[in-house]
């Protein structure tokens with residue numbers, strides 16, 4: 001069974017790898033023997049993260065990127081191919097909500113800042129589509145590879161306030177299924193595309209919505225927890241089992257699925 005879940009020596013790219021969830025994924029996959037390439041726009045955090053991983057004996061590389069810039073992504077691909085000679089796994093984790101794109105409780109759709117809405121769609125949707133276009137190419141050439149997109153609970157059930165983020169993540173879920181068909185039917189069944197839809201995890205991109213300045217829960221947090229059968233937020237580590245299953249051959253016949261990891265939020269109403 002341990003062989004079935006093995007990810008040893010897989011070359012794994014994680015966009016947004018310096019984020020709270022990305023860092024946890026990067027450390028876990030590297031600890032399981034994967035060669036992890038962290039792509040992020042934050043060079044300071046990226047270099048610190050890779051230094052700390054190498055100090056633990058892991059195989060890790062940081063490359064600065066912008067997931068919305070195809071030219072930079074192409075350059076990243078050249079660097080990765082030069083160092084490792086292949087790409088086995090792409091995890092599209094760069095993303096998140098932006099404060100300007102949130103409709104405050106005393107505002108309505110008529111107050112929506114359309115530029116902020118577009119920025120959220122750009123980052124979450126095109127920030128998934130562009131890296132897929134660039135990094136799926138070596139996978140297609142070797143007829144083997146796997147892509148994991150990070151969608152969101154907000155794609156499954158529209159959440160109040162985060163209209164742009166929800167729309168963008170719903171598009172990511174749809175694109176996941178589209179790409180599963182596109183790659184397998186045109187290039188072969190060794191290519192898989194799936195997504196994880198995390199529920200609520202307190203990280204940089206949602207801290208202001210979930211925590212008051214003094215660290216106590218906002219009313220929104222209390223509402224979320226009341227709708228979560230487990231009655232708590234998730235810990236980043238709780239995504240790792242699902243991630244390893246999707247990265248490894250244990251899920252060899254699984255493609256086009258979006259898996260909620262959410263303490264039951266999606267399954268529960270009142």
Ligand code: NAD
Nearest residue numbers: 016018019020021041066067095096152198200201203205
């Ligand atoms: P985070 O804000 O901690 O990390 C996001 C990372 O993406 C950061 O390191 C940031 O530098 C990087 N990034 C942003 N724009 C970029 C760009 N243009 N190019 C390259 N890198 C860029 O967020 P997180 O909570 O760790 O989120 C990771 C993913 O999980 C996101 O897609 C997010 O939408 C999703 N998600 C998070 C939650 C949650 O509760 N935290 C829930 C559902 C889905």
